[in-house]
């Protein structure tokens with residue numbers, strides 16, 4: 432061996448790690464048994480947050496390149512899958528803290544004021560790097576957590592707020608996708624025709640449905656009109672961009688169209704990696720939203736309607752954040768624009784060759 436033999440404990444720096452659980456209740460004279468659990472569970476979360484940031488940073492670097500090779504996308508997928516697995520562990524861990532009763536929590540809770548999860552810089556870092564912008568947060572959130580942070584942390588988070596997000600980098604990558612227009616094929620024209628046929632067939636079905644009374648029929652036709660309006664917005668650059676500016680949409684029109692095309696033809700070999708990538712991003716949002724709900728429910732059980740140590744309305748604020756703080760919601764909404772296989776335009780042979788593995 433060229434290097435010095437290493438010892439398990441020193442490699443993992445366990446002296447530091449295991450010396451970092453110092454309950455405030457003990458310092459104040461009467462140790463509360465459950466405070467050790469409270470500290471360890473937060474530390475375990477912060478360690479996993481660190482690993483998630485490590486993965487996101489590497490993915491971020493790959494997407495910052497002007498061109499991205501297919502094997503790089505495989506690597507991105509591999510790392511996003513890892514993030515998703517870590518998130519599953521994070522979600523499951525919430526049960527451990529629920530073994531602490533509200534009364535046991537009260538034995539040391541007051542020592543924590545004014546510290547709170549609001550000050551988890553790594554949690555904010557994950558949100559910011561993925562693409563959650565300050566303007567998207569609820570007014571209450573903006574008011575509270577900035578006022579509770581040290582100047583240094585505020586500066587750091589501000590610098591992230593001004594850097595490109597993973598969502599923006601993925602948007603640029605998707606916007607560069609070719610394939611939808613070739614010399615002999617205009618996909619979006621064929622798609623619009625297919626949508627028109629599908630909506631006409633849906634309208635006929637509603638009108639012929641004798642199990643609906645007049646009122647129910649009217650409601651269904653109105654809903655169908657709303658779906659048609661969504662399709663119209665998708666192709667109307669001006670309307671689309673005004674929703675984008677208003678933050679009602681997050682993906683550019685070009686990126687959204689590419690993502691829809693990838694989903695419609697996901698079985699084509701060339702689209703399998705991008706399709707998996709989009710689904711990993713959807714899963715990140717889904718699993719974080721589940722985490723937020725689990726945390727909010729746990730907080731309800733632990734605090735009732737008391738305010739948090741960070742000064743928010745507690746359970747009520749957290750529930751709103753769960754509804755509000757999604758990042759990849761445009762990928763979820765994409766399902767609106769998927770059409771049944773029977774209506775799907777057939778791709779021309781020369782294009783299919785470019786999308787496949789078979790070469791002359």
Ligand code: HEM
Nearest residue numbers: 472476547548549551554730733739740741742743745752
């Ligand atoms: C007894 C257990 C817990 C209670 C009662 C609790 C309570 C709260 C409350 C009330 C808030 C809102 C901010 C405030 O006013 O303080 C909050 C935010 C937060 N907590 Fe917890 N929490 C607990 C455990 C945890 C654990 C184990 C984690 C893991 C890291 C965590 C992470 C966070 C994060 C990241 C936020 C900010 C969420 C956001 O602003 O979207 N909490 N917590």
